[in-house]
Amino acid sequence: MSSSAPLAGLTLDELRDRLVALGEPPYRAKQIFQAVQQRGVLDPREMTTLPLELRERLAEEISPATELVEVQTSEDGTTKFLFGLHDGKRIESVLIPEDGRNTICVSSQVGCPIRCVFCASGVEGLIRNLDVAEIAEQVLRVRAHLGERPSHIVMMGMGEPLLNIENVIAAIRLWTDKDGLGFSPRRITVSTAGTPSKVDRLAESGLGVHIAISLHAPDDETRARLVPGSPGGRTRALVEAGARYARKTGRDVTVEYVLMAGENDAPEHADALAALTAGRHIHVNLIPLNPVSHRPDLKAPSGLAATGFLRRLQQQGVSATLRTQRGEDIAAACGQLALERALED
Ligand code: SAH
Numbered sequence: 001m002s003s004s005a006p007l008a009g010l011t012l013d014e015l016r017d018r019l020v021a022l023g024e025p026p027y028r029a030k031q032i033f034q035a036v037q038q039r040g041v042l043d044p045r046e047m048t049t050l051p052l053e054l055r056e057r058l059a060e061e062i063s064p065a066t067e068l069v070e071v072q073t074s075e076d077g078t079t080k081f082l083f084g085l086h087d088g089k090r091i092e093s094v095l096i097p098e099d100g101r102n103t104i105c106v107s108s109q110v111g112c113p114i115r116c117v118f119c120a121s122g123v124e125g126l127i128r129n130l131d132v133a134e135i136a137e138q139v140l141r142v143r144a145h146l147g148e149r150p151s152h153i154v155m156m157g158m159g160e161p162l163l164n165i166e167n168v169i170a171a172i173r174l175w176t177d178k179d180g181l182g183f184s185p186r187r188i189t190v191s192t193a194g195t196p197s198k199v200d201r202l203a204e205s206g207l208g209v210h211i212a213i214s215l216h217a218p219d220d221e222t223r224a225r226l227v228p229g230s231p232g233g234r235t236r237a238l239v240e241a242g243a244r245y246a247r248k249t250g251r252d253v254t255v256e257y258v259l260m261a262g263e264n265d266a267p268e269h270a271d272a273l274a275a276l277t278a279g280r281h282i283h284v285n286l287i288p289l290n291p292v293s294h295r296p297d298l299k300a301p302s303g304l305a306a307t308g309f310l311r312r313l314q315q316q317g318v319s320a321t322l323r324t325q326r327g328e329d330i331a332a333a334c335g336q337l338a339l340e341r342a343l344e345d
Contacts, residue, residue: 009133037180040144065133109159196241218272274316
């Protein structure tokens with residue numbers, strides 16, 4: 001831990017060590033931790049429970065990891081938060097109010113190496129991993145902006161969370177800390193296009209979060225075309241890792257499948273997907289493609305075709321639903337972040 005590491009990335013123990021090193025009493029650590037992690041107060045000058053001198057000292061030494069640059073709200077209430085990072089890079093989070101929930105969609109990397117054909121985040125490849133504070137602060141800043149805690153967290157923003165797994169796990173430990181936001185792991189979803197061994201690593205972490213596997217194809221050939229940045233030949237292994245995760249955690253796993261006309265929406269695709277997922281504590285979430293400007297050739301199937309695909313899965317014993325998209329007018333559908341802004345800059 002560097003002496004100027006942002007507060008939002010520190011555990012209570014790390015913060016205590018840091019304060020002791022500064023010659024401060026250890027009990028201050030909890031006051032600071034709670035201000036940061038519970039209320040999203042990231043500027044030490046605003047930590048009114050601390051003596052003025054300590055506030056100033058901390059403010060001089062420590063800067064937050066992120067700066068809130070812009071907030072944009074779409075007609076359906078979806079709100080996009082744009083953050084600046086210390087190296088000038090940008091990331092985004094989205095807040096999606098729906099069915100009495102307030103879900104925040106969080107980024108884990110700048111850019112993404114997976115390059116799903118339909119996804120804006122992967123167009124420029126991976127730029128870098130986010131550190132713990134950069135991940136954690138997205139939720140804290142949105143919490144401060146809202147005046148209350150979001151109800152759910154999904155790691156479906158920019159990036160592939162399992163390729164930055166240790167920082168993602170550390171951020172989740174902060175969000176679930178009872179002296180922090182006190183999030184239930186059941187209300188946190190890690191979404192991954194996947195590496196089976198990393199899914200196992202997440203199971204071993206004991207966090208008990210929900211996982212979503214971005215499959216998008218039921219066989220290796222189709223998947224290599226639609227998810228080119230993911231190592232090939234692992235479609236089945238990925239679903240099996242998901243099934244192991246479900247067994248180990250006792251929690252159903254979601255498989256996400258973006259439906260694209262003529263790409264992965266044929267009856268044979270539905271049958272192959274059913275063969276992979278039925279009877280394994282896997283729920284399939286079908287998502288009609290939200291059009292993206294970099295691939296105008298890709299189209300969502302008709303409503304009838306999408307419903308037909310859904311029925312075909314259900315008839316084969318698969319638990320499945322068809323999702324509707326949100327935030328399209330500000331390109332803030334979860335998982336579609338940041339490219340447009342990056343191109344404007
Ligand atoms: N790398 C992780 C996290 C990114 S979220 C992962 O792949 O899971 C990826 C999800 O965003 C996809 O599964 C899909 O649900 C959604 N998504 C991204 N672009 C989309 C688009 N153009 N239309 C519909 N859904 C999209």
